[in-house]
Amino acid sequence: CSDMRRQHLLFGTVILLCALWMMRRDFPVGLSVHFIGMTAVTLLLGWQLAILAGLFAQLVLVAFGAPDLFAVGINGLLLVILPVVIAECAARFVERQQPENLFVYIFCSCFFPAAITAFLCCLAGFALVLVNGIFVFPPWMEEFYGFAFMVVFPEAFINGTIITALVVYHPEWLETFNRTRYLQAPWK
DSSP states (O other): OOOHHHHHHHHHHHHHOOOOOOOSSEOTSSSSEEEEOOOOOOOOOOOOOOOHHHHHHHHHHHHHSSSOOEEEEEEEIIIIIIIHHHHHHOOOOOOOOOOHHHHHIIIIIIIHHHHHHHHHHHHHHHHHHHTHHHSSOOOOGGGGHHHHHHHHHHHHHHHHHHHHHHHOOGGGGGOOOHHHHHSSSOOO
16 A cells, blocks of 8 residues: 555544444443444445455554454454445446446445445344343344344445545545546536
8 A cells, every 4th residue: 555645545544434433322231333334435445455444443442442352353254344345246246237327336336235234234243142142132122123224224324425425526535436437428
């Protein structure tokens, strides 16, 4: 990463990820809920630097005492690797289709993958604590799907808004954005 612009994007992204992940709701039973934001990070930096940024942000948060050190591995899988894989697969699928519509890029590369990521992370996180017997779910947790969908739309909205703003103001920053295809003049 010798390019100074990409270095600044990487370190700025780590700071913003730390801020986003610090805005969370901790429940007395041990669960915490926060937005992920890794779909936008993947589209911004590419999958390799997105993984690096996510893991580095986790280590910064551990240094500040947010999660315990032993949670870095599973959090890395659920909150970094899984979202990056979903976002990268969606971005590659969209790129193979070569659409000329900007909204296809925003919705199919960012909004929908972020929603899928949020749902799968909720599902995997709940399954993990349930299978490991970390705690017994209270009776109201039978309505898990309603809770998960309350997280899905805001996650998709936040990622979609970030990518939309970047497309409008700094499309050159986005690693996965093809400016010549999406921002060309319409046919006359």
